[in-house]
Amino acid sequence: MSNLTEQQEQEVMMLDALDRFLETQVKHQVRQLEHDDEYPHEIVEMMKEMGLFGCIIDQEYGGLGMSTSTYAKIVERISTTWMSLSGIINSHLIMASAIQRHGTPEQKNHYLPKFATGEMRGAIGLTEPDTGTDLQAIRTVAKREGDHYIVNGAKTWITNSKEGTCVALLVKTDPTAEPRHKGMSWLIAEKGPGFIVTRKLQKLGYRGIDTCELSFEDYKVPVDRLIGGVEGVGLKQVLSGLELGRINVAARGVGVANAALQEATSYSQIRKTFGKPICEHQAIQLMLGEMATRVEASRLLVESAAKAYDRGERCDMEAGMAKYFATESAVTNSMDAMRIHGGYGYSKEYNVERLYRDSPLLTIGEGTNEMQRIIIAKQLIERNPV
Template identity: 35%
Template sequence: MLDLETRAQLVATIRRFVDDRLIPAEAEVAEQDAIPSDIIQEMRDLGLFGLSIPEEFGGLGLGMADKAALIFEIGRAAPAFRSIFATNVGIGSQGIVIDGTPEQKAAYLPRIASGELIGSFALTEPDVGSDAGSVRTSAVRDGAFYVLNGTKRFITNAPLAGLFTVMARTDATQKGARGVSAFAVEAGMPGLSTGKPEKKMGQQGAHVCDVIFENCRVPASALIGGVEGMGFKTAMKVLDKGRLHIAAACVGLAERIIDDMMDHAVTRTQFGKSIADFQMLQVMFADSRAEAYAARAMVEDAARRRDAGEDVSVLASCAKMFASEMVGRVADRNVQVHGGAGYIREYRAEQLFRDARLFRIYEGTTQIQQGIIARAMASEARERAGL
């Protein structure tokens, strides 16, 4: 963990970067559906692509609490900026960090940490979303190779990716997650192609598309960890970090939106006074502030517990569920406080409203998180009852 002074300096640096470079570029990114290359290079220079990658491989090696402190700041800008490096510090690299072979770590982690390689996590399929254990993409062993066939859908950063972490079924006789393995597949392999980037509701500048495998032959050394049937377990090991990352991003965006809301409220006058003085709007302000504070406290608590070695899978689900729902409510209130201006693109309220909507879906929908939490509660209750 970073000492408090170093963390404070790093947080201040990222805050300045967000205020001076990212927020002013939001309108351009939304209009062009692309992040300027010079901003991406500045992100590389700041080390954002390697936040959670061990220092021995060129990353910053941050713990969860330190990483959350930075994501709170990055999250204040439009989510596309975070998305460009999020897979590198999350599910696009952590499978290799946790379960990769020494050769895989040496080959990929330094390039991921520097941002030379954009990582992408290929799990979701046309008929496989929340039911991740039903992966249909196949990986059939053929001598020193595996042959991959199947289609992955809505894969973040796929158009830019240099490396895909691919979940594929290596044992067709095993149902569910037990037959699923993870592969590190480099872009440009014969038989690997990407589809047309999707046009999305929000988060312009963050690109998703299909990833298609047609008799794609990858070396057996691409099997992460060198063991079949471990892919789903590898993915599960990094989910709590990913969900806390998303929760922290939701907190950052909510705090930004609250600032925008209040800046508008104190300068907008109606009936001879600032609308910030209207009691019915003050309810929205207070609810937003309290809920954002609660979400921040949840993330910080769960992150500290994870760094201390505790199992925080349920706490991570709680934080992700609450924070993603919270930022949606805050974004909606912001549109309402802006009134007609909230529906006009120039004021950014409508863009951030659309951007916020995705947080309730990826890294496990709200309903998936509720199921995880409820099952854990029932299990604890049965244990107390001796059942």
């Protein structure tokens, strides 16, 4: 008789199915899709069928109701094969989670079932051309006129904004409010007149997924699409969503770091110098030992943050630690893998060069790693007063 709980059995089944899917349906396509910067439409349709777009949406809304811990394992596995693919569900699930946590009953009942199936796919609209980390400085304004908001402004670096159907849009409903965050609100912005995808951004890595600039010109949003139905709490809602986003990016870091380790471990047993495989040289062994330790330490930090999130605890410090360490591990492991591969690591014939191009984004996205260290320090002081 199995000693696993129903939730654990569901996790095992999902991860096994995901492993088969990645091995048989995704792995052989990655190099071409990434090279062509082509959106993986067929793969996305299969992801819908697997229920991945609803993996952490509650079962009452048609989702799988999985824990954040399981979600992090899903993201790690996807990112080990192709990091870009994880971004398609990440932004979507941050928006879904925001509605699930903060939305009105009507918003939950209308949007979450459609999100769970992937019929609607969401994005997060925070960053603006001159405002990255300082979200309180955004200039996109939503002015209420009757039963609608009229939105004018611009956003940039918005993943899923071309192929998706809606955006959780951070706006100023009161641009004169002091402090500034009291004038910020979060809107469910479905595509329509005035919602303009101005261009797809060309990127060093993280290719194959749509990351775009957006413009809003007298774009109308019904008042009942204000998340939670209350103005002025948008930034607070966003910050709780970023905890999930940082756990996701940390899990991506584990995936990329692990992929680099796998590539290096395999190659070091095949490549020979001075009459023996390079894995027998002490210099290579030292690198592999550090790479493996980084992966395992990163994985444990992600698990700790995910469990705290599942318990409903404030976890900006835990998520920040996981995001900072795991993504730096991805950068370092990808470089080490390239060095172990020698000249071949610089060739597009091997996966290592893609990992090397993908990893830097993880140190920047969802809050820079410099900001993560500041958050960790501030929380450390706050939790340990003298």
